Amino acid sequence: MLTAKQLSELSNISIRIRKNIIEMTHYAKSGHPGGSMSMTDIITFLYFNWLNIDPKFPKKEDRDIFVLCKGHAAPALYSAMAIKGFLPEEELKTLRSIGSRLQGHPDMKALPGIEMSTGSLGQGLSVAVGMSLALKLDKKKNRVYGVMGDGELQEGQVWEAMMSAAHYKCDNLCVFIDNNKQQIDGNIADVMGVEPLTDKLKAFGWEVINIDGHDFEQIESALVAADKVVGKPTVIISDTVKGKGVSFMERQLCFHGAPCNDDQKAKACSELDIKNGVCGCQI
Amino acid sequence: MSDLAMRDYYAKALIALGKVNKDIVVLDADLSCSTRTEKxxxxxxxxxxxxxxxxxxxxxxxxGFACMGKTVFASSFAMFITGRTWEQIRNSVCYPKLNVKVCATHAGITVGEDGASHQALEDIALMRILPNMRVIVPADALEAEQAIHFVAKEAGPFYVRMCRGATPVVFNEGECDFQLGKNKVLKDGNDLTIMACGIMVDMALKAADVLKNEHNITAAVVNVSSIKPIDEENIYQMATKTGAFVTAEEHTIYGGMGSAVAEVTAKKCPIPIEMLGVNGVFGESGKPNDLLNKHNLTVQGIVDKALAVKSRK
Structure with a gap:
C-alpha cells in the first residue's frame, strides 16, 4: 500500500516528467509527446517505486531489466532516467540533436541504463523474452519489465513473442500495454482493431491484469500480483489517455508525433505548474 | 577424401564450444534437424x-540473450534467417552491436529440389550492407568449423553462410587457417585471378588446372571467405599482379562477393572483371548439379569467364 506521502511524491514526479516531455520535444521541435504522456505514470511508478536499479551502477548484477518496446516514448524514459540520476536533467534539451546520447529512439550504446535499443515496433517483446530466458538459465532472480504500445500489437512479431514467452513459462517477465487506443493514422479500432485484448492474451497463455494506467495504487497492486504469478508471463493492460495531463493534448492525435508550438508549450507548462502546486498543497 | 557437409562441422564446432563455454546458447526456428543444431x-x-x-x-x-551476456548462435535456412528477419537483424542485432552469430545453412541454389522459395541467392548482399555485420562464406567443412570457432571468440554480429550438401574438401587437416579479413591465395598465377567463395572455390581450383593444361593460361585462385571485412590489400596485390579477375559465387551477381571485390578494384586499381553467379533471376526445383549446370556455376563456366576476361586485358 502506498502512503499519502508516496502518492504525492509519485504524482509530483509524474508532473515533472510530463513537463520535461513537453519542454524537450518543444526544444527539439520533434518527438512523440502524446504516447510519452500516456505511459508517464507507469514509468514513474517503475523508476521511482519498483525497479531495482541504481544510476551509479547501471550494470549491477541483480538489477531489474526494463525494455521500452514502444521506443518512440523515449522522452518519458529519458526524463524518468534523468530525475533518477542516470543523466543530468539539463541534458534532456539535447534530445534528437546531433551527437546527443538522447537519440530519437533509445540507443543502448549511447546512454548507460538503456537495456536495449528500440524504436522499430514489435521487436522489444522478443528481446525481453530472450533476456528472461537468459536470466532463468543462470538461475538469477532479476525480473524483466517492458512497456508496449497498443498499436504496436499490430506487428506480427509481437504474437510470435507472446507465444514464446508463454511456451517457455517466462514468469520473470511482466509487460505493460499502454492502451491509449490511438495510433498515428487514427483510432486503433478504426485503423486495425486489436481487441478483444484480454481474451486474446489469456488465450495466448498469459496472466492478464487490467488496470487504470494513471492510478499508482492500481499499478502497484498489478505489479505485486505479477510477482506472484508462477509458470507464465504477465501482461498488465493499462487503460490510458494519449497526451494525459494537459487538457488540450488529451486524445488529440496531432500530438502523437509532433510537439507543442510556443503558445501551446507555455499553456501546457502553466497547466502542469498549477497541478504541481495543488499536489504540493496535499503533502 | 570424400565430400563433407559444412553443417555437420558447424554442429561439431558448436558442441566443442558448448563444452568449454557455458555462455554459448543456440537458437533455431524449427529446422534444427536440417541445420544440425539438434546435435x-x-x-x-x-x-x-x-x-x-x-x-x-x-x-x-x-x-535478448546477447544483452544478458550470452554468445548466441541463431540458425535456420539462409532464406529465412536473413530474408524474413532482415530488419530484426538490422535494428535488434547490428545497431546495438550484439553478440549474435547468424549461422545459416541451405544457402544458394544447391538447396535443389525445394525450389526458388528456399534458395537464398541474395543473402550475402543483405547481410553485407549492414553496419557492424561481418560476413563469412566458408569454402568447405573444415573452414566452416574454424570460422565457427573464430566467431565464438570475436564479440559482435556475424553472418556465416553454409550450404546444404556435402562439398569437396578444399583444405586438408592442418592446412586451413581461417582469418577474418584475409584472402587466401590457394594457387598462384600471372594471367588472371579467380576470386571465389563457398562451393565455387573447389571449382575454381579445377578451372585453373584446365586453363593451364588446355589454354596455357596461369590463373591464380583466391579463397574470399571473409567477404566483410574484405581483404583490400590482397585484392590490390592480385589486381596489380594479374590485371584481370573472375569472381565466382553461388549467389546473385548483384551485391555479393563479386560486387565487394569490384568495390575495391574500382576504388584502387580498376581492372576488367567477369562476374560468375546467378544472373539476377530466381532458381527453381531440380538436382543441385543440374541447377549449377543451368546457371553455368561449373568448372567450364569459370573457364569461359576466364577466357573472356583475359581477352579484355
Missing part, C-alpha cells in the same frame, strides 16, 4: 531454444 540440443538441452516457425522472434530472442 547441440541433444548435448546441451538447457542451452538450446527452439523459437518454432518464427524467425523474427528467434532473432529478437537471440538479441
Amino acid at each position: 547441440f540440443a541433444k548435448e546441451f538441452p538447457d542451452r538450446f531454444f527452439n523459437a518454432g516457425i518464427s524467425e523474427q522472434d528467434c532473432i529478437g530472442m537471440s538479441a
Whole structure:
C-alpha cells in the first residue's frame, strides 16, 4: 500500500516528467509527446517505486531489466532516467540533436541504463523474452519489465513473442500495454482493431491484469500480483489517455508525433505548474 | 577424401564450444534437424531454444540473450534467417552491436529440389550492407568449423553462410587457417585471378588446372571467405599482379562477393572483371548439379569467364 506521502511524491514526479516531455520535444521541435504522456505514470511508478536499479551502477548484477518496446516514448524514459540520476536533467534539451546520447529512439550504446535499443515496433517483446530466458538459465532472480504500445500489437512479431514467452513459462517477465487506443493514422479500432485484448492474451497463455494506467495504487497492486504469478508471463493492460495531463493534448492525435508550438508549450507548462502546486498543497 | 557437409562441422564446432563455454546458447526456428543444431540440443538441452516457425522472434530472442551476456548462435535456412528477419537483424542485432552469430545453412541454389522459395541467392548482399555485420562464406567443412570457432571468440554480429550438401574438401587437416579479413591465395598465377567463395572455390581450383593444361593460361585462385571485412590489400596485390579477375559465387551477381571485390578494384586499381553467379533471376526445383549446370556455376563456366576476361586485358 502506498502512503499519502508516496502518492504525492509519485504524482509530483509524474508532473515533472510530463513537463520535461513537453519542454524537450518543444526544444527539439520533434518527438512523440502524446504516447510519452500516456505511459508517464507507469514509468514513474517503475523508476521511482519498483525497479531495482541504481544510476551509479547501471550494470549491477541483480538489477531489474526494463525494455521500452514502444521506443518512440523515449522522452518519458529519458526524463524518468534523468530525475533518477542516470543523466543530468539539463541534458534532456539535447534530445534528437546531433551527437546527443538522447537519440530519437533509445540507443543502448549511447546512454548507460538503456537495456536495449528500440524504436522499430514489435521487436522489444522478443528481446525481453530472450533476456528472461537468459536470466532463468543462470538461475538469477532479476525480473524483466517492458512497456508496449497498443498499436504496436499490430506487428506480427509481437504474437510470435507472446507465444514464446508463454511456451517457455517466462514468469520473470511482466509487460505493460499502454492502451491509449490511438495510433498515428487514427483510432486503433478504426485503423486495425486489436481487441478483444484480454481474451486474446489469456488465450495466448498469459496472466492478464487490467488496470487504470494513471492510478499508482492500481499499478502497484498489478505489479505485486505479477510477482506472484508462477509458470507464465504477465501482461498488465493499462487503460490510458494519449497526451494525459494537459487538457488540450488529451486524445488529440496531432500530438502523437509532433510537439507543442510556443503558445501551446507555455499553456501546457502553466497547466502542469498549477497541478504541481495543488499536489504540493496535499503533502 | 570424400565430400563433407559444412553443417555437420558447424554442429561439431558448436558442441566443442558448448563444452568449454557455458555462455554459448543456440537458437533455431524449427529446422534444427536440417541445420544440425539438434546435435547441440541433444548435448546441451538447457542451452538450446527452439523459437518454432518464427524467425523474427528467434532473432529478437537471440538479441535478448546477447544483452544478458550470452554468445548466441541463431540458425535456420539462409532464406529465412536473413530474408524474413532482415530488419530484426538490422535494428535488434547490428545497431546495438550484439553478440549474435547468424549461422545459416541451405544457402544458394544447391538447396535443389525445394525450389526458388528456399534458395537464398541474395543473402550475402543483405547481410553485407549492414553496419557492424561481418560476413563469412566458408569454402568447405573444415573452414566452416574454424570460422565457427573464430566467431565464438570475436564479440559482435556475424553472418556465416553454409550450404546444404556435402562439398569437396578444399583444405586438408592442418592446412586451413581461417582469418577474418584475409584472402587466401590457394594457387598462384600471372594471367588472371579467380576470386571465389563457398562451393565455387573447389571449382575454381579445377578451372585453373584446365586453363593451364588446355589454354596455357596461369590463373591464380583466391579463397574470399571473409567477404566483410574484405581483404583490400590482397585484392590490390592480385589486381596489380594479374590485371584481370573472375569472381565466382553461388549467389546473385548483384551485391555479393563479386560486387565487394569490384568495390575495391574500382576504388584502387580498376581492372576488367567477369562476374560468375546467378544472373539476377530466381532458381527453381531440380538436382543441385543440374541447377549449377543451368546457371553455368561449373568448372567450364569459370573457364569461359576466364577466357573472356583475359581477352579484355
